[in-house]
Amino acid sequence: MSSRAFRVFSALLLAVSGGLAGAADFTGPDSCKGCHPEAYDAWMKSKHARATETLADSQKKDARCLSCHAPDQAEQQLAAVTCETCHGGGQYYSPSYVMKDPELARLVGLVDPSEKQCRTCHDASSPSLRPFDFKEALKAIDHWSAERARKQTRADAPPSTPAPATAKK
Ligand code: HEC
Ligand code: HEC
């Protein structure tokens, strides 16, 4: 088997043995931080990262609020609106050899967040003065420009704080 075929095979095996790729477990935002430090920092400053803190204590247990403010709390024990709420559970796509292969990553659960996905929470019932404007809202959650800029200036510069797991490649 070629090495790429082997990587694809082993990732798929992982996904299948763990159930369906779509039912991957979440690994939590801290697990993305080491390889995506700019994205993490930008997200930490966003309202999504604090979506549970916004709620009063009684509301933190209210399923009617959690469905948008902490949609992954019941099944994945993760508060707020995290990386994986939008990008899909990272269990199978976050290993470095999978992440470097865009096709494979998507095959095992990486999601490209769509406007439709935003609108599952940013709908008419959310307390916004203005209707949801996808383009404007994207600008407000930008956590990719800094990462792209780093990659462009220093072709394969590693993130400033690599995760221990990525040290050996
Ligand atoms: C071991 C390091 C590592 C970890 C952990 C990791 N990533 Fe990645 N990720 C990468 C690499 C390498 C790429 C390839 C593109 C690049 O150079 O940024 C990538 C690409 C991506 C992309 C862009 C994919 C594309 O093809 O457009 C997204 C989105 C992403 N990662 C999200 C996440 C999320 C969410 C997590 C946590 C659940 C995560 N990553 C964990 C290393 C990692
Ligand atoms: C799982 C539900 C959910 C999804 C999906 C979601 N959001 Fe949000 N978003 C929220 C919640 C809840 C808040 C408010 C957090 C708070 O302040 O407590 C918020 C806040 C925001 C804000 C800040 C609004 C402000 O007043 O500053 C922006 C911008 C935003 N979201 C953009 C987006 C975009 C763009 C997408 C899609 C790519 C998206 N959101 C997907 C739940 C979601």
Ligand code: HEC
């Ligand atoms: C359909 C999804 C949805 C549900 C359900 C929901 N929210 Fe929200 N909530 C949002 C979104 C989206 C925002 C951000 C709106 C914006 O600024 O554009 C928000 C914002 C808020 C804010 C304002 C936060 C700020 O930074 O100003 C509070 C407070 C809040 N919600 C409380 C609640 C409570 C309490 C419940 C349950 C009774 C609840 N929400 C249920 C989606 C939802």
Ligand code: HEC
């Ligand atoms: C509210 C949904 C949402 C959340 C939360 C979110 N992202 Fe994203 N992310 C997006 C969207 C939408 C894009 C695509 C933006 C574009 O290409 O215009 C994106 C793009 C990216 C990219 C692609 C960069 C590239 O060069 O293509 C990476 C990496 C990434 N996100 C990582 C993360 C990490 C890590 C977290 C958590 C710390 C996170 N995201 C949280 C919606 C989200």
